[in-house]
Amino acid sequence: MPDVYNWHLGRPMTYPYAEDHPQRQFVAVFNINRCIGCQTCTGSCKATWTFSRGQEYMWWNNVETKPYGSYPQHWDVKTLKLLDEAHQAAGVTASWDKSQADDQAAPYGVYNGLALTEASGPNEQVLGYLPAESEWRAPNFYEDTSTAYKGGAFGLSQDGAALPEHQAWFFYLMRICNHCTYPACLAACPRKAIYKREEDGIVLIDQERCRGYRKCVEACPYKKSMYRGTTQVSEKCVGCYPRVEGKDPLSDGVPMETRCMAVCPGKIRLNGLVDIAEDGSWIENPKHPLYFMVRMEQIALPLYPQFGTEPNIYYIPPRWAPRPYLRQMFGPGVDRAIERYTAPSRELLAVMQLFRTTQKMIFRYEIEEGPLVREVEVNGKGWQMYDDTVIGFDEKDREIVRLSVVEPLHERSTERPNSI
Amino acid sequence: MLTRNRLTLLMGLALAVAAVVFKTPLASSQGLTISVAYVTGELPVADPFSELWNQATAVEVPLSAQIIAKPIQPATNIKSVTTRALHNGEEIALMMEWADPTRDESVLRVEDFRDGAAVQFPLAESLPFYCMGQQGGDVNIWHWKADWQTAINARQELHDQFPNMYVDQYPFTEEGEDALTAAYTDIAYLTAQAAGNLMAADVHASPVENLVAGGFGSLTSQPLERQNVQGYGEWSDGVWRVIYSRSLASAESDDVSLAPQTVYSVAFAAWDGSNEERNGTKSTSQWVSLQLADFDAAAVSPAAEETPVAPFSLPGWLWLILLVLLSLLVGGSAFYYHLGTKRAL
Ligand code: SF4
Ligand code: SF4
Ligand code: SF4
Numbered sequence: 001m002p003d004v005y006n007w008h009l010g011r012p013m014t015y016p017y018a019e020d021h022p023q024r025q026f027v028a029v030f031n032i033n034r035c036i037g038c039q040t041c042t043g044s045c046k047a048t049w050t051f052s053r054g055q056e057y058m059w060w061n062n063v064e065t066k067p068y069g070s071y072p073q074h075w076d077v078k079t080l081k082l083l084d085e086a087h088q089a090a091g092v093t094a095s096w097d098k099s100q101a102d103d104q105a106a107p108y109g110v111y112n113g114l115a116l117t118e119a120s121g122p123n124e125q126v127l128g129y130l131p132a133e134s135e136w137r138a139p140n141f142y143e144d145t146s147t148a149y150k151g152g153a154f155g156l157s158q159d160g161a162a163l164p165e166h167q168a169w170f171f172y173l174m175r176i177c178n179h180c181t182y183p184a185c186l187a188a189c190p191r192k193a194i195y196k197r198e199e200d201g202i203v204l205i206d207q208e209r210c211r212g213y214r215k216c217v218e219a220c221p222y223k224k225s226m227y228r229g230t231t232q233v234s235e236k237c238v239g240c241y242p243r244v245e246g247k248d249p250l251s252d253g254v255p256m257e258t259r260c261m262a263v264c265p266g267k268i269r270l271n272g273l274v275d276i277a278e279d280g281s282w283i284e285n286p287k288h289p290l291y292f293m294v295r296m297e298q299i300a301l302p303l304y305p306q307f308g309t310e311p312n313i314y315y316i317p318p319r320w321a322p323r324p325y326l327r328q329m330f331g332p333g334v335d336r337a338i339e340r341y342t343a344p345s346r347e348l349l350a351v352m353q354l355f356r357t358t359q360k361m362i363f364r365y366e367i368e369e370g371p372l373v374r375e376v377e378v379n380g381k382g383w384q385m386y387d388d389t390v391i392g393f394d395e396k397d398r399e400i401v402r403l404s405v406v407e408p409l410h411e412r413s414t415e416r417p418n419s420i
Numbered sequence: 421m422l423t424r425n426r427l428t429l430l431m432g433l434a435l436a437v438a439a440v441v442f443k444t445p446l447a448s449s450q451g452l453t454i455s456v457a458y459v460t461g462e463l464p465v466a467d468p469f470s471e472l473w474n475q476a477t478a479v480e481v482p483l484s485a486q487i488i489a490k491p492i493q494p495a496t497n498i499k500s501v502t503t504r505a506l507h508n509g510e511e512i513a514l515m516m517e518w519a520d521p522t523r524d525e526s527v528l529r530v531e532d533f534r535d536g537a538a539v540q541f542p543l544a545e546s547l548p549f550y551c552m553g554q555q556g557g558d559v560n561i562w563h564w565k566a567d568w569q570t571a572i573n574a575r576q577e578l579h580d581q582f583p584n585m586y587v588d589q590y591p592f593t594e595e596g597e598d599a600l601t602a603a604y605t606d607i608a609y610l611t612a613q614a615a616g617n618l619m620a621a622d623v624h625a626s627p628v629e630n631l632v633a634g635g636f637g638s639l640t641s642q643p644l645e646r647q648n649v650q651g652y653g654e655w656s657d658g659v660w661r662v663i664y665s666r667s668l669a670s671a672e673s674d675d676v677s678l679a680p681q682t683v684y685s686v687a688f689a690a691w692d693g694s695n696e697e698r699n700g701t702k703s704t705s706q707w708v709s710l711q712l713a714d715f716d717a718a719a720v721s722p723a724a725e726e727t728p729v730a731p732f733s734l735p736g737w738l739w740l741i742l743l744v745l746l747s748l749l750v751g752g753s754a755f756y757y758h759l760g761t762k763r764a765l
Contacts, residue, residue: 052609053590123492133529190491190699191637207615213699215491217530229528230578231612231620
């Protein structure tokens with residue numbers, strides 16, 4: 001098997017195919033801190049793609065409540081367990097060596113454990129399992145169930161809760177297919193019926209070639225390849241590719257954010273395309289909002305990077321959940337990400353205004369500096385807020401959005417307090 | 421250093437060599453001949469218990485797990501199939517019979533896999549690889565599916581699997597009809613069907629799919645108008661009996677064309693759905709001879725030789741030494757690979 005370079009792991013990784021990267025990659029940043037769990041994203045995908053016979057249990061977008069919720073049930077715990085067993089069998093301890101971190105080649109350090117393509121044994125391409133139908137049935141089981149306080153009457157806390165980490169906690173984890181750089185689904189398909197598109201890195205299942213073997217369902221650690229019994233083949237999130245291609249009538253011929261991104265009332269999602277070099281690295285582009293947040297500020301992190309698929313949905317981790325849990329989920333970059341998110345740099349604060357303000361994908365931003373409006377202390381350090389203006393540009397470099405950090409305030413005149 | 425994959429491949433090859441040379445540990449079917457008896461009149465294409473089958477000699481073909489290409493399930497369930505074949509000068513009928521205590525004929529739920537069986541013919545003169553052929557050595561495959569068979573009488577619908585399900589309506593289906601079964605007015609919403617995938621078809625005229633392949637991963641369904649293989653399968657008391665039938669000759673280049681008084685090669689495969697067997701996780705035979713009798717009924721070949729011809733005539737003790745050496749090679753590679761993984765970390 002050839003080796004490929006996985007920058008999430010900071011090292012080469014075993015994969016059944018040699019490197020061959022798309023020109024651009026579909027990427028998104030999801031800010032967990034802001035999600036209100038409204039499931040509008042989930043509904044929008046269902047209403048667009050999966051309302052037909054045989055797709056009843058299919059939720060290409062789902063939002064689960066961590067730590068107990070998961071769709072399909074316990075998908076992450078089960079995969080982590082398999083991976084742990086493989087490590088034990090090989091006599092290896094999985095750990096991250098942060099001393100070898102390098103901003104470009106290994107931003108989170110070097111992962112010393114086995115990825116799923118390396119832990120699979122001689123008979124399979126990828127370590128995985130096939131969730132049964134009963135596990136897909138209750139996508140919202142454990143909704144809003146938090147961990148409990150220990151002790152106290154009725155399990156109530158005597159001392160209340162305080163940041164940085166609450167004792168009782170939950171957070172929403174919104175998930176779609178990660179359109180992985182090294183898709184496990186693609187690696188496992190014995191028919192090469194899964195492909196990654198040259199133009200945007202979106203991963204699709206060829207509906208003509210698929211024969212319903214469900215090896216992808218078994219292999220995808222995120223369980224985002226799903227089986228449709230009525231057509232006897234598997235289907236998955238298509239990254240709303242007609243919108244990404246700019247074919248939606250509303251898009252004006254330029255790439256548009258997907259349905260689940262564009263509907264988000266919590267304004268937690270920013271979706272775009274980043275330029276990829278021949279060797280798979282991200283071409284430096286500091287004025288691209290996604291490049292800036294993922295590669296420069298590093299506030300958004302891959303979900304379970306240790307699985308080794310190099311997923312392309314990046315998460316800003318929640319401030320209030322226990323760090324060991326978050327480190328297991330998002331890797332060793334968690335502490336730095338939360339620190340930088342909690343007291344954002346002047347530029348980051350401006351860039352974060354861009355979330356969900358236009359349906360068009362933003363390819364470049366500019367900042368016009370404004371006045372200092374606030375000075376406070378955050379985490380024991382002084383922090384300044386400036387009312388800068390951020391301007392977003394589409395693929396054709398036309399201005400599509402302009403926002404200030406301080407939202408303009410409009411006060412009604414006293415004569416008409418109730419008029420619209 | 422040898423990577424995991426190269427090693428796996430090497431070990432696979434070593435096992436394949438073992439299979440060919442020792443006829444172990446893989447079950448070997450080389451040297452077997454299935455005689456296709458000539459009978460006059462209609463062939464029993466849908467009757468596994470017809471008297472006519474007594475005219476054909478039963479040949480038991482050993483099967484073993486496919487272990488060359490991933491994914492691999494080394495413990496497949498079906499160890500052999502019993503075959504019988506007849507022709508009437510126009511058509512051939514071939515019966516496969518094997519024990520399977522579980523009857524898997526639905527693939528509606530994600531964890532359900534079908535029972536299945538396949539017959540494979542080489543399309544080239546020289547024999548390609550016995551499992552799926554190889555590049556430049558295409559094979560014609562007739563694949564019988566238990567669920568397609570069942571669907572011919574009564575198609576399994578979602579509500580058979582989920583009796584308590586309820587839906588108001590599925591968009592883009594005929595209005596006014598029962599929502600659970602209403603036909604689609606736009607098949608774009610049955611994506612695979614719209615893409616022309618035979619697996620997604622609403623109805624199948626035959627339980628047998630006619631395919632062509634040229635190596636692992638290349639299996640391709642022939643177009644609908646070239647689905648010319650008929651079939652019939654019946655399960656009773658823990659035994660599947662499946663009959664394939666087709667006209668002897670076919671003008672299609674992706675189809676095998678058969679003629680009386682000629683010897684062909686054929687291979688078999690079978691899947692047990694309960695064991696999650698599908699695609700390459702299956703039991704297969706090696707190439708077996710298929711000898712079509714002449715038109716003259718008197719010319720029916722005598723009972724097939726069931727004792728395979730030994731590849732080399734060496735004394736038994738020499739075989740034993742060779743077997744031990746080979747096990748050492750395989751075991752050693754496995755150990756070396758084990759060390760390699762440790763070192764690589
Ligand atoms: S998330 Fe799963 S389905 Fe999506 S590309 Fe990655 S491995 Fe494939
Ligand atoms: S990108 Fe489109 S297809 Fe994928 S989950 Fe979101 S809405 Fe569904
Ligand atoms: S639409 Fe946005 S806020 Fe609502 S659940 Fe989805 S990601 Fe969260």
